[in-house]
Amino acid sequence: MSNYSKISIPADARVELHDALHLTGAEVSVNTLPGGAQVPFVHSHKQNEEIYGIISGKGTITLDGDDIALNAGDWLRVAPEVKRQLSASPDSALSFICIQVKAGSLENFTMADAVV
């Protein structure tokens, strides 16, 4: 495995990066839900924290029954046990990033982990 890897994702593609980039600390997916579409199931996780970032469009995420509006620039942390489901607005696709990481796994970061 190389020390680095890169892929280029076309606009509106759905891509899972873990295998494509040989990630070892996260799964990252790049997603677009068409207008009016919904992820077809409610799910939670056993041990992974999820971080959602909205790149463009509008939609809703339902978290343990609470509906939360989503717009470009919104970022969310969702604990493993939360039941979640995403929908695009009827009149707008929803493009977002979903990051899965093991809850509690980060030890140090930024200056505490950097070598400058």
Added chain:
Amino acid sequence: MSNYSKISIPADARVELHDALHLTGAEVSVNTLPGGAQVPFVHSHKQNEEIYGIISGKGTITLDGDDIALNAGDWLRVAPEVKRQLSASPDSALSFICIQVKAGSLENFTMADAVV
């Protein structure tokens, strides 16, 4: 700490999400380098893998001396020990996400970690 948290980031802001969202498995930063700007130091990491995603604009990342062109839709994995430095193109700002995770920390993901 709530089971979920959300923030809204204005366009072109630089925001670090770890403390804002109470992340436990990653640091995620949302960044914009103005046209012609460069991160003012070369750095590597002790234990964190970094994942870069280019949201818009153009630039270059130098990885162990190799110059790699960056465009919207590009995603990269960078191993901890790689020396890295980012620049925006002279004529274009560069907006990107940087995800820090502990290398080797992900155990299961997606269907292997999901409860549906």
